[in-house]
Amino acid sequence: MATPQSVQTSTIRVIDRTCYLSIGRQREEERLRGLRPSAALFSRLPLNLPRPSSPTFNPSTVSVGHIENGVLGDNYGHIAQQSSYESERDSFKDAINNLVKNMESSSVHDASERSDAPKCMPNTRVKVQEEIMSWIHNGGRKQRGIMWVTGPAGTGKSAVLGSIADTCKMKGLLAGSFCFSPTPHSDERTTKKRLVATLAYQLQEHEGLPDVRRRILSSIDRRPAIFTKNLKEQFSELILNPLREIKQRGPGGSGGAVVPKVIVIDGLDECVAEQYCDSTGDLRAAARPKEGDQREILSVLLRAAKDDTFPFCILLGSRPENAIRHFFTSPDAQDVTQELFLGEQYDPDADITLFYETKLSVVREKFELPETWPAPHEKTTLVKNASGQFVYADTAMRIIEGAPKSGANNSFSLGTPCHRLKRILASGLSVEGSEPLETLDALYTSVLSTCPEPSLTMKWLRAIRGLKVLSSDSPSGEKDAPPWLVRLILESYPGEERHALGALASLLYVPPSTRRSRELGRAYSFYHKAFLDFIQSRDRCGGLYVSTTEAEDFINLRYFQTLKNHFERIVTRKDFVYMRMEYQSGKMFCFSSKKAFKEAQDALLACDVRQWTWFVANSHYAYGGHYIIRMFYAVHQWCPWYQPCRPACNHWRQNMLSVLTASGWKVPTAQQLLQNRFSDDVLYDFHPAGISSRRRS
Numbered sequence: 001m002a003t004p005q006s007v008q009t010s011t012i013r014v015i016d017r018t019c020y021l022s023i024g025r026q027r028e029e030e031r032l033r034g035l036r037p038s039a040a041l042f043s044r045l046p047l048n049l050p051r052p053s054s055p056t057f058n059p060s061t062v063s064v065g066h067i068e069n070g071v072l073g074d075n076y077g078h079i080a081q082q083s084s085y086e087s088e089r090d091s092f093k094d095a096i097n098n099l100v101k102n103m104e105s106s107s108v109h110d111a112s113e114r115s116d117a118p119k120c121m122p123n124t125r126v127k128v129q130e131e132i133m134s135w136i137h138n139g140g141r142k143q144r145g146i147m148w149v150t151g152p153a154g155t156g157k158s159a160v161l162g163s164i165a166d167t168c169k170m171k172g173l174l175a176g177s178f179c180f181s182p183t184p185h186s187d188e189r190t191t192k193k194r195l196v197a198t199l200a201y202q203l204q205e206h207e208g209l210p211d212v213r214r215r216i217l218s219s220i221d222r223r224p225a226i227f228t229k230n231l232k233e234q235f236s237e238l239i240l241n242p243l244r245e246i247k248q249r250g251p252g253g254s255g256g257a258v259v260p261k262v263i264v265i266d267g268l269d270e271c272v273a274e275q276y277c278d279s280t281g282d283l284r285a286a287a288r289p290k291e292g293d294q295r296e297i298l299s300v301l302l303r304a305a306k307d308d309t310f311p312f313c314i315l316l317g318s319r320p321e322n323a324i325r326h327f328f329t330s331p332d333a334q335d336v337t338q339e340l341f342l343g344e345q346y347d348p349d350a351d352i353t354l355f356y357e358t359k360l361s362v363v364r365e366k367f368e369l370p371e372t373w374p375a376p377h378e379k380t381t382l383v384k385n386a387s388g389q390f391v392y393a394d395t396a397m398r399i400i401e402g403a404p405k406s407g408a409n410n411s412f413s414l415g416t417p418c419h420r421l422k423r424i425l426a427s428g429l430s431v432e433g434s435e436p437l438e439t440l441d442a443l444y445t446s447v448l449s450t451c452p453e454p455s456l457t458m459k460w461l462r463a464i465r466g467l468k469v470l471s472s473d474s475p476s477g478e479k480d481a482p483p484w485l486v487r488l489i490l491e492s493y494p495g496e497e498r499h500a501l502g503a504l505a506s507l508l509y510v511p512p513s514t515r516r517s518r519e520l521g522r523a524y525s526f527y528h529k530a531f532l533d534f535i536q537s538r539d540r541c542g543g544l545y546v547s548t549t550e551a552e553d554f555i556n557l558r559y560f561q562t563l564k565n566h567f568e569r570i571v572t573r574k575d576f577v578y579m580r581m582e583y584q585s586g587k588m589f590c591f592s593s594k595k596a597f598k599e600a601q602d603a604l605l606a607c608d609v610r611q612w613t614w615f616v617a618n619s620h621y622a623y624g625g626h627y628i629i630r631m632f633y634a635v636h637q638w639c640p641w642y643q644p645c646r647p648a649c650n651h652w653r654q655n656m657l658s659v660l661t662a663s664g665w666k667v668p669t670a671q672q673l674l675q676n677r678f679s680d681d682v683l684y685d686f687h688p689a690g691i692s693s694r695r696r697s
Contacts, residue, residue, distance in 0.1 A: 104197075109166070136313060168261075360373075447506065460501060
């Protein structure tokens, strides 16, 4: 029999591998199969097996963790060496899949979806980063286990935490990260739902925590429905209990890897409340405001920070919103929390000056400008106008640099950097005595004023934020409408989007509309949340402000104005998305006032109602019936009970009833229609023949 290289006579020497012995009444042979070992599962167990002649002998499979210089003597079976990694992987395959299914990979700090997330420029924010890293290295866990990084909007909190996460990841100190941030494609990054699973996934894959993997996966294997529990139960089962078990039994070592020290969680103020379904499957408003979910997260983290078995410190970033500040200043949290406020003590002006110098040098080289540009007093004004807000500096530089080649035709992009700089400086208020938001708002107002029709631009911006599509996969029950749908509804003529948004290249990413573009799948993206705050505040926008109600009336008007183009542009694979359009208020098609309805009446009368009704009736019924009921109600909403219905109402209702009746649908009776003239509370029904009604209006 050929003897393997690692076998000398009857002595087998196996190092750093797991050996499985199978003893059976077979012909004598030895087989050694080498597979990749798992450092996480090494153990040293004595080999003391009964011989076949022993009364206790029973043919079986015996697993031995480690053999070193083991003399086996006579062999009556076969010896197989098998990787514990392979065995573990097969054993926990379902658990791993379950964990991956319930995590949110795009919320991890280095996810591909976050490739454009803000980071500190080299040599900026040095002092604050050094303070945080010192806290992580020098016993932050033993003193105050939570550091809360906070400060006003635009001061660079996310950039600081992103840079810290990168540094810690490079050094092996990062146990896990989660960034709450809104995204058009997924609401999972703005809710608590996947927080624990995402952290648990990162812990079990960390090389410095070899014993954690098996215990986390065992917990999931034992309780596969753990992700349906509340955060406290999830955190206990998937993180605290495995760590507690390791501490009680003693760790197996990290195999030379660095043991992580910190968990980074950013943007807690962006966390919104989940929306749940009722017993009928209909999405209902969240039972509590977002502050409730934020407090739940903080309570779970505080409990972990106070647990001796939890070895990590927690770095958490957010705006100083009342609910979050109230939690951290409570007696229960004060003793374990260290607050780091990004204020003047960290000399933001020096960092902003360096930021400007670096960016301006690139502009000078690109446009062949003299080294003396810009003048010293212009640089000073730029720094002072920023008032410690990196968001101002970043926005100003985007304007000075100019729009990218794909940008639209606008006054900023057509001018030279010199002209754009002068425009920025002219837009600012008197620096002395002005508030930080005033200079930022003046900059935003200046950019908006370069648009051909600023009021139209504001309507488009609010409509982009307000137009949603229903989504049962989203915790909030909805997500932002895709760009093709926004254009389909809002563009009353070709190129209107470019006309309305072209001057905003420094504030808003507008996806290209060409089918060949690789970026066609990307959604509209605001570079800074501060700009969203601006357009949603009446006090800050002044005369440019467009309310939510005005934005919804604008969307409704454009829906009817562009309806004739919808059906030829909607391909089969997109009609399902089209049929799920909605607003956050749930008032699709419904105008807010009699005045708004009258202004839209010409557009309503010009619509091909028969085509619309046929299209909707033959689409997905789950939404088609809902849309027909909604439209039937909306066109009649502003008809007076004491007079004949308005022409637009007659046009729509008569044609809808004609098409639906011919198609075999159940429609309201004459009595129901008569009652509906006097009351909006009359229940009426639309559904295909043979299908019972699921919704009434």
